[in-house]
């Protein structure tokens with residue numbers, strides 16, 4: 237029996253998203269939300285996070301339905317994290333309109349005993365000091381730790397980020413983040429510099445150009461699924477991360493896990509916020525998995 241389970245720490249928030257074609261306010265979002273919905277298709281997921289007493293019922297029902305364990309979800313007096321983003325006409329570039337930390341300002345994650353012993357830990361995008369605090373509380377020294385980050389932390393919390401990277405196994409980041417982190421233009425040079433920071437593996441996400449994986453033993457690329465109509469790119473990276481870690485936790489190979497995460501991410505962008513990933517069928521994932529598998533290049 238597979239007794240693996242995933243622990244996710246990241247943001248939980250209310251997003252206002254403007255794409256070139258529509259705007260929606262107060263969508264239930266955050267890096268934890270997307271990765272939880274993706275990962276929980278395959279494996280029990282516990283989350284560590286914080287929300288305010290203004291968090292809407294719709295959000296509570298998402299967490300109640302997808303998470304196996306909410307013991308470490310803190311619900312406190314105050315305002316839930318809020319983020320606003322606006323996409324450019326090319327659908328790839330995005331401006332952050334505002335970030336209101338709210339209850340996140342005083343967040344001190346505390347792991348209950350069962351969450352100190354998970355087999356797989358996803359440090360979704362959040363301040364690296366909070367990610368490090370999870371590593372410090374974890375008692376399972378064999379846990380596989382996958383970490384995601386963003387430009388903000390590369391620029392404002394670089395030393396903390398480098399510290400948490402040295403304690404993690406797999407880093408997920410996008411091309412521009414890889415270049416900023418290493419100050420190297422060439423992706424393979426950038427990946428080598430990242431591996432030298434103490435990680436086993438780095439996955440560089442290239443948006444509409446797929447993803448590349450580099451480790452000490454192998455490197456390969458996976459293409460992108462040709463999307464007919466992008467509706468909202470928000471959360472694609474988090475969905476990828478959730479899908480990827482859940483597939484690894486189920487015993488799939490790293491190649492198949494990367495393809496699985498890419499399949500889910502390609503579906504995520506076809507809906508607004510989490511709308512689509514809450515409704516994906518297994519056959520839709522399977523179709524994309526088969527297509528993406530044919531694009532792998534070693």
Ligand code: AMP
Nearest residue numbers: 247249265266319361470471472473474
């Ligand atoms: P992605 O599109 O994969 O970058 O993820 C989008 C999600 O990240 C949104 O739901 C936001 O709420 C969340 N987010 C944006 N900025 C931050 C931040 N500084 N820390 C944590 N989460 C954030």
